[in-house]
Amino acid sequence: MKKYALVTGATSGIGKEIALKLTQKGFSVIAVGRNQAELTILSEKYGMIPNVCNLSNRDECVSLWEKYKEYDICTLVNCAGFGYVSDFDKISIDDDVKMANVNVLATQILTKLFSSSMKNGVILNVCSAAAFSPEPLMASYAASKSYVYSYSLAVDYELKRRNSNVRVRILCPGAVSTPFEKTAKVKNPLPSISAERCAEYAIKAIEGKRTVTVTGFKMKASRFLSRIAPEKLVLAVQYKIQGSKR
Numbered sequence: 001m002k003k004y005a006l007v008t009g010a011t012s013g014i015g016k017e018i019a020l021k022l023t024q025k026g027f028s029v030i031a032v033g034r035n036q037a038e039l040t041i042l043s044e045k046y047g048m049i050p051n052v053c054n055l056s057n058r059d060e061c062v063s064l065w066e067k068y069k070e071y072d073i074c075t076l077v078n079c080a081g082f083g084y085v086s087d088f089d090k091i092s093i094d095d096d097v098k099m100a101n102v103n104v105l106a107t108q109i110l111t112k113l114f115s116s117s118m119k120n121g122v123i124l125n126v127c128s129a130a131a132f133s134p135e136p137l138m139a140s141y142a143a144s145k146s147y148v149y150s151y152s153l154a155v156d157y158e159l160k161r162r163n164s165n166v167r168v169r170i171l172c173p174g175a176v177s178t179p180f181e182k183t184a185k186v187k188n189p190l191p192s193i194s195a196e197r198c199a200e201y202a203i204k205a206i207e208g209k210r211t212v213t214v215t216g217f218k219m220k221a222s223r224f225l226s227r228i229a230p231e232k233l234v235l236a237v238q239y240k241i242q243g244s245k246r
């Protein structure tokens, strides 16, 4: 019997690498994105099932679930997302709303709906190290990832308490080389890992038992430090880091 994986953000960067790895593992991958040309390539070259969907639209998120709810989906990867490095008031309200819709609401809607229709398996929500603390000059993006982190952790706990066969996993990458920076209109001076390496962490997260996977020792250390350092210091350090990207 065919086992399906649905991957959002499959047209680029981390999501694309995760989709390729799941294909190699024998999943029939439903690739979701807006970029029709890239979806066609994924379909023709790798046999993925292409699905155009604008995840900033609530109704399109619900329709995506309605289309695939009867499929035996055992892996859902919510990877679509983007952010901006900017003074908070220089981002237009439209861009803020689109970002919140894709990063937060689409992830929330798809987690809620697919956890009800999946018989078993894993929902991997691609979060970020940005979830660990507020980030001045990347305020809405970091806040969106904190929301996803908190929501995913809580939902996973509820599912565990219900003895559900579906579990939620959270992937928190640090910097990854992808077109993300182009969208964010930044040049990240910090060391980054490749999208392929990040996808390896994603597969481990899907197959493993840990709820939260943080990519690499440096990111784990920065998570620990952001927990114990005074908030004022964390804000000042983040302001400097984000400022250096502009």
Ligand SMILES: NC(=O)c1ccc[n+]([C@@H]2O[C@H](COP(=O)([O-])OP(=O)(O)OC[C@H]3O[C@@H](n4cnc5c(N)ncnc54)[C@H](OP(=O)(O)O)[C@@H]3O)[C@@H](O)[C@H]2O)c1
Pocket: 008, 009, 010, 011, 012, 013, 014, 015, 032, 033, 034, 035, 036, 053, 054, 055, 056, 079, 080, 081, 082, 083, 102, 126, 127, 128, 129, 172, 173, 174, 175, 176, 177, 178, 179, 180, 181, 183
């Ligand atoms: N790169 C990093 O340093 C980094 C670090 C931590 C976390 N992350 C997270 O990793 C995830 C993937 O980012 P990436 O680095 O791989 O960036 P990317 O290469 O720019 O990919 C972003 C993906 O999101 C999809 N997307 C954006 N808006 C969409 C919309 N309205 N509807 C449907 N799909 C939409 C894009 O597909 P279409 O263009 O086809 O719509 C694309 O496939 C994001 O959630 C990001 O926050 C990235």
